[in-house]
Amino acid sequence: MSALTMPLAVRVIRAEHDALAAMLRTLPLLLAAQRLALVPPDFGALRAMLFYVDEFPERLHHKKESELLFPKLRALVPGLRGTLDDLEMDHAQGERAIRELQHSLLAWEQMGESRRDKFEQQLRVYSTRYLRHMKREETEILPHAVRHFSADDWAELDEAFGGHQDPLAPRAGQAVDEAYAPLRQRILAELPAPFGWGPALGA
Template sequence: MQPQAVTLIIEEHRALATVLRALRRSVDKARKSGEPPDFDELRAMLFYMDEMAARVHHANESELLFPLIRERCPALWPVLDRLLAEHGRGESAVRDLEHSLMAWQVMGDERREAFELMLGAYIEGYLGHMEVEESYVLPVAMDYLSAEDWSELDAAFTRQRGALEGSMTRGHRELFDRIVSNQLPT
């Protein structure tokens, strides 16, 4: 049976990928229609990527899962180092994207392409990051970590989530639902 910690990581990847796709769709739609995008909606999506990825998802991976994989499987150190560095870079990339989006909004369409290019690189990078975790790191971890390791991790994930501000994860779920429902075709 798949450990709960793995299920949680994969579910969060699905949600993050959904928001990344929604970002891409909004920007594509604006380019094709020649109309400005819904900047507030784009900002909400970047906010989700920042908060959900940085404060919840990356924390679970960097502080709980990766250290245990490091202990059990030293061969994975180089890939874990790369993933950790990407967590750090992803967080500053979202700040840069927020700035670039603001530039598009206040300076006009001449700044659209710069945002699009930056967003495209961010989306590709983040999807690739999740792919490495799902196709390589998690399967190896499932081979090398014991049942005790997984039950320790499941408990630690639950504890870490419990220590987050009361409404943190519920609030993120509500924001995710809002983003997805705004994306539904009308």
């Protein structure tokens, strides 16, 4: 099945994964480059990025996977129980992890450079775990969904995942929600090309 004929829900999940993965991979590189160049971080932009992760992937994307996608797979593919349990545990821990990351960022901003290393270490751990989580969903979960779900299953999932617009993964022909446009601009203005609008690292 080609990307164009994939169900809308699969295309949305993958697009949102791609956007978040790009940000998670780029942010540590940006911080390292700023440290090397003795450029102070833009804490406002960093807060915006962590707010985005909390607002969309954690609260919307994961919720729809846990409440719709995963239960359907549990019923149809019993052999996936262990994998789904692992992914559900990731979801359950994700909200606490992003809160801890936000706290560490605030500590760095308020307490100074002595708190920078802790934030960057937590960011690396969070990013590594999240990237691994998304890869497992794409390689171990979505192929089974494509193979086993009925047209009615996909109609329900398409409606759910198509019902929100991730500001970093807008779908073709759809404008970003006006309320989130400033958030999108703030994040993309800080991140370097090719993902963001800033100068490429090393340019």
